[in-house]
Amino acid sequence: MSCPALPDGFDFTDPDVLHHRVPLPEFAELRLAEPVRWIPQAPNVAGFQDEGYWAVTRHADVKYVSTHPELFSSTLNTAIIRFNEHIERDAIDAQRLILLNMDPPEHTRVRQIVQRVFTPRAIRALEERLRTRARNIAANAREHSGPFDFVTEVACELPLQAIAELIGIPQDDRAKIFDWSNKMISYDDPEYAITEEVGAESATELIAYAMNMAADRKACPAKDIVTTLVAAEDEGNLGSDEFGFFVLMLAVAGNETTRNAITHGMHAFLTHPEQWELYKRERPETAAEEIVRWATPVVSFQRTATQDTELGGKRINKGDRVGIFYASANHDPEVFENPDTFDITRDPNPHLGFGGGGPHYCLGKSLAVLEIDLIFNAVADAMPDLSLVGDPRRLRSAWINGVKELRVSTG
Numbered sequence: 001m002s003c004p005a006l007p008d009g010f011d012f013t014d015p016d017v018l019h020h021r022v023p024l025p026e027f028a029e030l031r032l033a034e035p036v037r038w039i040p041q042a043p044n045v046a047g048f049q050d051e052g053y054w055a056v057t058r059h060a061d062v063k064y065v066s067t068h069p070e071l072f073s074s075t076l077n078t079a080i081i082r083f084n085e086h087i088e089r090d091a092i093d094a095q096r097l098i099l100l101n102m103d104p105p106e107h108t109r110v111r112q113i114v115q116r117v118f119t120p121r122a123i124r125a126l127e128e129r130l131r132t133r134a135r136n137i138a139a140n141a142r143e144h145s146g147p148f149d150f151v152t153e154v155a156c157e158l159p160l161q162a163i164a165e166l167i168g169i170p171q172d173d174r175a176k177i178f179d180w181s182n183k184m185i186s187y188d189d190p191e192y193a194i195t196e197e198v199g200a201e202s203a204t205e206l207i208a209y210a211m212n213m214a215a216d217r218k219a220c221p222a223k224d225i226v227t228t229l230v231a232a233e234d235e236g237n238l239g240s241d242e243f244g245f246f247v248l249m250l251a252v253a254g255n256e257t258t259r260n261a262i263t264h265g266m267h268a269f270l271t272h273p274e275q276w277e278l279y280k281r282e283r284p285e286t287a288a289e290e291i292v293r294w295a296t297p298v299v300s301f302q303r304t305a306t307q308d309t310e311l312g313g314k315r316i317n318k319g320d321r322v323g324i325f326y327a328s329a330n331h332d333p334e335v336f337e338n339p340d341t342f343d344i345t346r347d348p349n350p351h352l353g354f355g356g357g358g359p360h361y362c363l364g365k366s367l368a369v370l371e372i373d374l375i376f377n378a379v380a381d382a383m384p385d386l387s388l389v390g391d392p393r394r395l396r397s398a399w400i401n402g403v404k405e406l407r408v409s410t411g
Contacts (some may be wrong), residue, residue: 066356
């Protein structure tokens, strides 16, 4: 079946597409007419020596791929659907050391260790400190006499503070984590002038920083999370290199995604003023989940077929890459009533903004939801009359729904 509304050559992972918008109309067309569709690419345009990928756009199919790692691997080509075209294959393969890009049983072993960081007790222990930080962030932003950038002054601060608090990064070093994580994901955006090499150097610096933390705790154990993860040299703990890659994942998966959810959430509130008034009045607990659904900071990841199989009526060959588009799944009318409506009272809300289930379901979901709740409560208290000054400036990226700047004003 053809998709007449999808232009010839249209590629959902083209960085120029997400630079301007999330392609929701095109996703809608595919869900209706061809929910699993082959998207051709020129060889190596995404860093892979193949001819394209399958775009999976329905909620049910995204969940199926996510929950069948024996059929759809995260390791073979990693979960990143598009790299810079100049990346070497060795650099792609090196990313298999990150939890995001592992398959069971290795993924199971590492996840069982690092999930100690995200226990309900650990998150509760952070809550009051993060609430205080959220209030301070909003209070400091309120002091601006004129327009300011919501991204840098508000959205980026709490996720960074949360990760730093979680693993004990000193206050003076937190700006370095922010800078390194920015450089790792911004290679598609010419404004940053970040090359693949600079991104790789930033990743190396962040890993080295984390490995040094691990070495310090092994030498001098403390009552903290890092010690819990690395101190004992046995199968129940992480090696220094594994801890380094875990922190690398946190810097992107925990920092960048939550920051963008907060930014998109603020933009959604200010462009849907009735929802902002409702939020300020009632503070519904359902708001954070709707913000994540609406934002879907990670538009897509990928898997690679481990054997010939069938999905959505299409034959998927062993070795084919399969793009799972969370942004499309989160607007699937078969699952969500009025999916294009921002509704902070939506309940139930089975969105896939934290993944489609299965082994890679987001470890830090409870922390992310807490951060979103805390920062919007703080903004509503400190800056209830916040208003937009300009349109968001979007990140040029192949798979992140990112915002570089959102100008707002308290006046």
